[in-house]
Amino acid sequence: MNTVRTLALVGALLPAATAAQETTLRFVSAFPENGLYVKHVMPWMQKFNAEGKGLLQLNFIGSSPKVMPSFEVGTAVKNGVVDIALNTGAFYTNLMPEADALKLAQISAAEQRRNGAHDYINRIWNAKANMQYLVRFVEHTPFHIYLTKRIDKPDLTGLKLRITPVYRDFFQALGATLIQTAPAEVYTALERGVVDGYGWPIHGIFDLNWHERTKFRVDPGFYNAEVSLVMNLDAYRRLSPAQREFLERQVLALEAQNEVWKQHNAEEARRQAQAGIQTITFDAATAKQFVERAYETGWAGILKAAPDTAPQLRRLLSR
Numbered sequence: 001m002n003t004v005r006t007l008a009l010v011g012a013l014l015p016a017a018t019a020a021q022e023t024t025l026r027f028v029s030a031f032p033e034n035g036l037y038v039k040h041v042m043p044w045m046q047k048f049n050a051e052g053k054g055l056l057q058l059n060f061i062g063s064s065p066k067v068m069p070s071f072e073v074g075t076a077v078k079n080g081v082v083d084i085a086l087n088t089g090a091f092y093t094n095l096m097p098e099a100d101a102l103k104l105a106q107i108s109a110a111e112q113r114r115n116g117a118h119d120y121i122n123r124i125w126n127a128k129a130n131m132q133y134l135v136r137f138v139e140h141t142p143f144h145i146y147l148t149k150r151i152d153k154p155d156l157t158g159l160k161l162r163i164t165p166v167y168r169d170f171f172q173a174l175g176a177t178l179i180q181t182a183p184a185e186v187y188t189a190l191e192r193g194v195v196d197g198y199g200w201p202i203h204g205i206f207d208l209n210w211h212e213r214t215k216f217r218v219d220p221g222f223y224n225a226e227v228s229l230v231m232n233l234d235a236y237r238r239l240s241p242a243q244r245e246f247l248e249r250q251v252l253a254l255e256a257q258n259e260v261w262k263q264h265n266a267e268e269a270r271r272q273a274q275a276g277i278q279t280i281t282f283d284a285a286t287a288k289q290f291v292e293r294a295y296e297t298g299w300a301g302i303l304k305a306a307p308d309t310a311p312q313l314r315r316l317l318s319r
C-alpha cells in the first residue's frame with residue numbers, strides 16, 4: 001500500500017476511532033427519584049458528563065420503583081442490564097449476604113480505602129456479585145426506629161415494623177413482627193395501618209411524606225447507613241485505562257463530599273422536631289445496651305450467613 005493511500009485510510013478511520021472511545025454507561029437508582037440520594041448525585045453526574053465528553057458518560061435511565069423494583073437492581077447490575085447503580089447492600093442480599101454488612105462499618109469510607117476494607121469488599125463483590133464496588137457516598141448517618149405508637153423501653157413486642165434486611169435481625173430480637181417493603185411502599189403501609197412503624201435513616205423521611213404518618217423517633221440511632229455506586233464488573237473491565245482513571249477520580253470527588261451528611265442530618269433532626277415528631281429516649285445504660293444489641297445481632301446475622309468472609313469484614317470495618 002503506498003503512503004498516500006495509507007494516510008487516506010488512517011484519516012478515514014480516525015474520527016471513528018475517536019468516537020469509539022466514548023462509552024456511555026446506563027445508570028439506575030434503586031432509591032426513588034424525588035429522594036435525597038438521587039438529588040445528591042445529580043449535580044455530580046452533570047459535572048461527570050461535562051468533564052467526560054469524548055471519554056465516559058453516564059446516562060440516567062431512571063429510578064425504582066418506575067424502572068424496576070428496588071430489590072431487583074442488584075441483579076440487573078450483576079447481569080449487565082444496568083452498568084452502574086445507586087444502591088444499598090440491603091437491596092441485593094439475594095446476591096450475597098455480605099451486601100448488608102456495610103451498614104456495620106464504624107470507620108469512614110476514606111479509612112476503608114486506607115486499611116484494605118475497600119479492596120476486600122471488592123474481592124467479595126467481584127467474585128459473588130460480578131460487581132465493582134465504586135464508592136460509598138452516604139455515611140455518618142444512623143438508622144432509627146420511627147413509630148406511630150409510643151414505647152417506653154426497647155421492646156417492640158406486639159408492633160408491626162416495616163423492614164429491609166438492614167433491620168431484620170435487630171428488630172426481630174426486640175420482638176417486632178416484620179414486614180419487608182421497598183421505600184416506595186412505606187407510605188401506603190403506614191396509611192393503611194399495615195405497620196406501626198419503620199426503620200429508616202435520620203434523614204429523608206420528608207421526601208415521601210412519611211412525616212405525616214410518623215409520631216415518634218426512637219433515639220439513639222444505630223449502624224451507619226450505606227448508599228453506594230456499584231458497577232457491572234464486565235463493563236468495568238471493558239473500560240480503557242484512561243476511562244478507568246477518569247471514573248476513579250470522579251468517584252473519589254463524590255466520596256470527598258461525605259462530610260455534608262453530618263450537617264444535613266442535624267438539620268433533618270430539627271425539621272422532624274418542628275414537624276411534631278417526638279423523640280423517645282432511654283436512660284444512658286439502656287441506650288448503650290440498645291446500640292450494642294444492634295451490632296451484636298447485626299454481625300451475628302452476617303456471620304451465620306457468610307461464615308468465610310464475615311470475620312475478616314468485621315475486623316476491617318470495626319473500630
Ligand code: 173
Nearest residue numbers: 088090164166199225226
Ligand atoms: O429501605 C431501607 O430502609 C434501607 O435499607 C436503607 C438503606 C440505606 C439508606 C436508606 C435506606
